[in-house]
Amino acid sequence: MNKTKTYKVENIVKGLTYLTAFLTFAVSFQKVSFFYYILSFFIFSFSLFLEYKKTFVNRTLINTLALTFTIFRLLFITFETLIETLMEILLFLLSLKFLEEKKFRDYMQIYLLSIIIFAGTTFISLEIIFLFYLFLYIIFLNFSIIFLTYHSQEKNLSFSKETLTKIFLKTGLIPLLAIPFTAFFFIILPRTDFPIFSFINKGFKAKTGFSDTVNLGAVSSIQEEDVVVFRAKMKKIDESSLYWRGIVFEFFNGKTWISLKSQLTFKDKTNFKIKNKKTIYQIIYLEPYGDRYLFGLDVPYKIVTSPGFSQTLIEKDFTYFLKTPILSRIKYKVYSCPSPYIPESIKKSLYLQLPSNISRNVKNLAKSLKGSTPEETAKNILNFLKNGDYKYSLTNLPLSSDPLSDFLFKYKRGNCEYFASSMAILLRINGIPARVVGGYKGGIYNKLGGYYLVRQKDAHMWVEAFIDGKGWVRYDPTPYLTNINFKPKLSKIALFWETINYYYINFILNYDIRKQLILAQKISSLVKPKQLNWKTFKIISYFLLILFFIILSVYSISCLLKRKPLSPEIKLINEFLKILKTKGYLKRKEEGLEEFVLKIKEPQLREKALRFVKIFETFFYKDLSLSKSEIKKLKDLIKDIKKT
């Protein structure tokens, strides 16, 4: 006999599966809440012990637990914690799966769960280490499935170390080939909502786009970015009115514009609407662009989010924003008035603030542009910037400590930020309240879909000056829109794809799932109390615990019922043997009934027992069932035996 050590394929499958799951745990570390992570990991570790002991948890118990947990977690699901909650559920299910005795199907379920978790972690965040995990994971998963395939073909297969090494080496080619393939497809296939590889994109150069703060003089050149920010479904309007309002900045420190969130002002918007009867209605599909502002056609007086949207919308100066950045596509409705000015009463000092280090040159320039009325002054400044020597540029921007002065007198080139900032400051020096508004300008109208496509490169800033008697009037001092023959266009193919993309987003990808989630949320809100405190949490937990035990007991009862009821014959003989046991005669398994009875020493008892056995045997061993009268006779005999 050849005595080389062999390894059972079943054990190899087990080992590899545990490794795969371990990697899944590793990759989801800190991606889900600590409590559920530890809970799942504990169950997973415990399963190793069970595996060692070769005892497994009943399948029904596991399924019941899984169901209860899933219901419990889904009750507290919101859009914002959607992926995290789903990951918690999946991780828990994965750990539970390990507790049971694993067949082919179970292994495949484990792999499927782990793949989904792996994919899910990329939605939450992505570090470079993930690629390393992914590499290992693909290799382990590949071997797991290959050996599982072996196991499925023959249960008791085992290999020598030599053969195993060969199989590992030769089949290792599959993942090694698969990884470059995957990378290739990763590049050519469309991405998800969330900017997965954003860490790669973080280069040195700034990009065009909307930003929360505006820094002048910090970067020397800006890249134009074609990334879609939002699509606005609406009728086509005059291009000159396409200002998409996003944020208002009031405070300037010489370099940076800041939007003061503490200065929330509440306006009488109904009044504003009545004065401007014309309303433009838009449906906006906003991409997860990384910030928290919602855009609308200037001037948006009302924004309505979809019913499933749970975050509160904060309003300020006809801009709207959330507390946290938008991480998945959202849809909302906007009601706008294409008004030339916003009538309102303001606290002027807020909009007359000037940076302390403002240069004399700038002040002199401002004075020279002063007209007889504020409106004239504004027009002079606009003319000076827009039709003067200044050029729109995204490169060679002034890198300096006093960017405004350098822009106005030295470089004379800049992007909209420089133009808008200059105008606002020149206005303020002249005592005219002014603020800078950030958002987008223009967009490509897609006739097929009936919407405007707005991209990051359309990001823009303009100025609002407060003219007494009118209110806030919009001025756009940036020259590029008029000087350059700028007509945004998409090629026909690009337009076609863009339209398909739009419908894809609109109908398939996002909003159906969202609708279902809304439905689920509505249902859960019936059960879920508005405010979740410890008490309600306890009630829900009790409820689930009770539900769990009900399911469990129903199952156990059904198991009991499934067991065949004992026949009267068996009952009789059991009773008979029980009584004899009390009298000190225990029947051994291998003993025949008669043989056993004949051992009884007391002659009276022996005689009675023998009589019972004789009657019993004539029926039982001929497979005849006892009639009622015979049962009675035997029962009487048992009673008699009991007495003796």
Added chain:
Amino acid sequence: MLLAGVFGKRNLKAIDIKITFPEEIYANRENFIKLKIINHKKFFPGFLIKVSIKELNLSHLFPYFEKEKETVVSIKPTRRGHLSLKEIYISSVFPFNFFVRWRKISNTFSFLVFPEPKKCKFVSVTSNKIKGDKYSEIFGFDGDLISIKDYEEGTPVKYIHWKASAKTEKFKVKQFSDLTFPPLIIHLEQIPIPDKEEKISCATYLIVESFKKGIPVGLKIGKEFFKPSLLYKHKINLLTKLALYE
């Protein structure tokens, strides 16, 4: 998926099957054949290949092999006569058990199945009905006591003649004659069993048993007559005749 397909396809490529049959294969008896799988690919071993032979209702799994692998499998053909194995398939779920890939092997293998030997009730080779057992002059262990001779090393203890040993004070052993039988001639058509197959099975049994016991057997089948002989070739000849008997 694509890679799984490529690997799966490559796995079944350039695979050959060879089957070696023993001299005697009987119907409804367990017979052992040698199944050899050969891989002509240079760097790609065979993974998890299942060989299925439809005619024999047989399938065997080769988990892993490099160039070739041979195994012995048992077969149990159901009827006598020529049997050709035309439908031999190799299949594999390698690598991921997503789908079963299969290929038919173009080789065909033919072999002859001898009839099933069945003990017949009416007659037995060793029964007394075959009269005229004859003891030969050759020494053996089965016949009558011929003489007593001195003990030779290696003679089994049971042949020691204790009485004679005691008398002579020297170990004496019994010597027997060998048993031989008169030749047996089977007249197939005259075996008193109505069913043809049973008749053939009976004749096969007689032939096989006779050869085991060293009885020369002859066969009369139709108009043909085969003289009794103890040659192996003769045995195969007789069994072939029976296997192909119409």
